[in-house]
Amino acid sequence: MALVEATATELLQRLQTRQISAVELTQEYLQRIERVDGRVRAFLQVEAQSALERSARIDRRRQAGESLGRLAGLPVALKDVICTEGGRTTCASKMLAEFRPPYDAAVVERLKQADAILIGKTNLDEFAMGSTTETSAWAPTSNPWDLSRVPGGSSGGGAACVAARMAPLSVGTDTGGSIRQPAAFCGITGMKPTYGRVSRYGLIAFASSLDQIGPLARTAEDAALLLEVLAGHDPRDSTSADLPVPAYSQTVAQPLEGLTLGVVREHLGEGLDGEVEAAVREALRVYQSLGARVKEISLPHNRYAIATYYVIGSCEASSNLARYDGAHYGYRTDEPTMRAERAAQRQAGTGGKQTSDLDPPLVEMYRRSRAEGFGAEVKRRVMLGTYALSHGYYDAYYLKALKVRRLIRNDFDQAFQQVDLIAGPVTPTPPYRLGEKVEDPLAMYLGDLYTASANLAGITALAMPCGFSRHGLPLGLQLQGPPLEEERLLRAAAMYQTATDWHQRQPAGLD
Amino acid sequence: MSLTRQDVAKVATLARLNLTEDELDMMTGQLAQVVEYFELLGELDTSEVEPMAHAVERTDVFRDDRVARSLGRDAALANAPKRDDECYRVPAVLGD
Known part of the structure; x- marks a missing residue:
């Protein structure tokens, strides 16, 4: 071997x-x-x-x-x-x-x-x-x-x-x-x-x-x-x-x-691939043959886990990734290019549809560095989190998700009593x-x-x-x-x- | 509550991200779909539930008030995209 x-x-x-x-x-x-x-x-x-x-x-x-x-x-x-x-x-x-x-x-x-x-x-x-x-x-x-x-x-x-x-x-x-x-x-x-x-x-x-x-x-x-x-x-x-x-x-x-x-009753059945389910059920039989008891339980809030997770995870990500600003470490946009483009924009009198033309060079540097340094999925999570934490949505998404998080935890606490x-x-x-x-x-x-x-x-x-x-x-x-x-x-x-x-x-x- | 292209552009400003027109289009569709999925949470009555910010709800974690070694200036500046001997260098904060 x-x-x-x-x-x-x-x-x-x-x-x-x-x-x-x-x-x-x-x-x-x-x-x-x-x-x-x-x-x-x-x-x-x-x-x-x-x-x-x-x-x-x-x-x-x-x-x-x-x-x-x-x-x-x-x-x-x-x-x-x-x-x-x-x-x-x-x-x-x-x-x-x-x-x-x-x-x-x-x-x-x-x-x-x-x-x-x-x-x-x-x-x-x-x-x-x-x-x-x-x-x-x-x-x-x-x-x-x-x-x-x-x-x-x-x-x-x-x-x-x-x-x-x-x-x-x-x-x-x-x-x-x-x-x-x-x-x-x-x-x-x-x-x-x-x-x-x-x-x-x-x-x-x-x-x-x-x-x-x-x-x-x-x-x-x-x-x-x-x-x-x-x-x-x-x-x-x-x-x-x-x-x-x-x-x-x-x-x-x-x-x-x-x-x-x-x-978990909610785990087996709809949405689960048949081969995965068969393998899991067979594994349970193996455990039974080793003397284990198998008991059906319920995690009633399981169906909310993904939504809760993607709200909380994205909010925390948007906050954690705010540190990547091109100033302290990590990628920074090319400054001469940035300056040249700003000068050209100003001369043409167009600012683009976003408010970026109003930003001072430092903020423009942040925006460009982050846009060029992050890939699509990271941008999506940062955007999702920023949205869910923004004024008017905090209670509806972030706070709500934190409450559902406790319900999910309570489900587990109850399950582990049985x-x-x-x-x-x-x-x-x-x-x-x-x-x-x-x-x-x-x-x-x-x-x-x-x-x-x-x-x-x-x-x-x-x-x-x-x-x-x-x-x-x-x-x-x-x-x-x-x-x-x-x-x-x-x-x-x-x-x-x-x-x-x-x-x-x-x-x-x-x- | 449907997410519009304008909402997405505003969030991009808040998140300090320049998005191209194509990215804005794509992001609007994808984020709207995910945010719509988040509406699932609205089914639950959580008026009596305490929010849970952390899995381990420990508070007041202190260490002894003793001086410890911290990162030296050179080490802290070592990864800076632009620096001088003692500071990070950045573009103008005000004006051009």
């Missing part, structure tokens, strides 16, 4: 027992990236040199008998929305094409302390807004199972690189499903931890009350390994939970006795073709039907493979758990993975 086919947990064990060196392992992944990524395009940057140097240092330290961190020598990829000091962090946006953060994100510090090897930055939808990676300013990522299809998004590069065996682990972010949906589309395991479980310090903000960093991995066991390193209190993020982090990797293999799974976890689909359909939805924003947004509510409620949720469509495309199962119950979620997922082998399948035809 090729080295890259082993799980992160297996690789770590081989590193620890010195069957392989960190340099060998890193080289193996770099070669794999070299061979495969021209077609998948999961990476925006591969840090070959620094990864090899770091690997060599780890090997020397291991030789010298020094104590090493928990992920010592294991390559990890990062979504390119997470700041790395001095290294380009672009958010897949022209706006930040040359941005080099002055500090590391908290999760990057933690990975470095754990002696992980940061192997590269992965592609995403611009500023993490999208469900396909097609809004990336650079190029879309392809689904490793079928290169003509989307890998999901926004952490599409992160999911695709794990599925295509170009990295054993990667770090993504999930604002409305951006870890779980690409995990489902790529046939891997991805988790959105509870809001506050992982520090957002150094994560470039999209929607601050919804964003959460989490692991993308091949198995629940591997996700546990990575989450254990990512999670923990950080005073630099005031929403960070000041609670001890359980040793997820130590307990993940223990099955749960007397597990009760809730199945069941331990909720099981259901991740996405309404299997992965679709590149280009299929890119011109129809609302259709794309509706794909977040099963995922966005977990972000609104702040609970934890996980996606993992539970079958394949007749076209050989991965189908995902979602498990949702009460706040801070990541351990329960991971154990339940691992239980399923000991009884099934969907997570061991790998895309063919990449070699």
Whole structure:
């Protein structure tokens, strides 16, 4: 078996027992990236040199008998929305094409302390807004199972690189499903931890009350390994939970006795693809055969989740992205061109239909920089948010959505009094073709039907493979758990993975 | 409440975004569709519901009042599109 086919947990064990060196392992992944990524395009940057140097240092330290961190020598990829000091962090946006953060994100510090090897930055939808990676300013990522299809998004590069065996682990972010949906589309395991479980310090903000960093991995066991390193209190993020982090990797293999799974009446049925539904129902039968009880429950406000999410998410995005003004960092419009055009406009006596001709040069610079630096989807979200927050609409949209958000949270609180976890689909359909939805924003947004509510409620949720469509495309199962119950979620997922082998399948035809 | 082209142009001004005529047309259609979808929320009576701004409703999160290292000037200016030794440089704030 090729080295890259082993799980992160297996690789770590081989590193620890010195069957392989960190340099060998890193080289193996770099070669794999070299061979495969021209077609998948999961990476925006591969840090070959620094990864090899770091690997060599780890090997020397291991030789010298020094104590090493928990992920010592294991390559990890990062979504390119997470700041790395001095290294380009672009958010897949022209706006930040040359941005080099002055500090590391908290999760990057933690990975470095754990002696992980940061192997590269992965592609995403611009500023993490999208469900396909097609809004990336650079190029879309392809689904490793079928290169003509989307890998999901926004952490599409992160999911695709794990599925295509170009990295054993990667770090993504999930604002409305951006870890779980690409995990489902790529046939891997991805988790959105509870809001506050992982520090957002150094994560470039999209929607601050919804964003959460989490692991993308091949198995629940591997996700546990990575989450254990990512999670923990950080005073630099005031929403960070000041609670001890359980040793997820130590307990993940223990099955749960007397597990009760809730199945949401509103999740199965209308709007759900038949193959996804059949795979989810089969997964429930697997759980029953493992001793779990399945109970039907209701989340009556589930149908309002998408509207609520797109109001709140867009409002927060418009506010967060106001910082991109061309003044402090990021893209600025070409000033000589701007001056020449203003002079010509003035001379011709035309100001255009907008009020832009009345703006002083500074404001004109903002408007041009933002128009040239942002792509279409980011502009749509900024516009939606600005509209919903503007005078006369605030109560009708933003405030209303905040109230419905509480109703959605209350639904979950009530559900978790009756069941331990909720099981259901991740996405309404299997992965679709590149280009299929890119011109129809609302259709794309509706794909977040099963995922966005977990972000609104702040609970934890996980996606993992539970079958394949007749076209050989991965189908995902979602498990949702009460706040801070990541351990329960991971154990339940691992239980399923000991009884099934969907997570061991790998895309063919990449070699 | 249907979104017009004029509304969209006004929002673009508020959002500090120059939109081309084509973008305005496209955006008007797409945003109107999404905003119409938002009307779904109007079905619910929320008069007795407290708004929920955050999933974790923590307040008064303080740190110790101790001096800590902050970003130095050079690091803060390092990504500026235009700068001098100590400031960001921008086009004229008033007039041309």
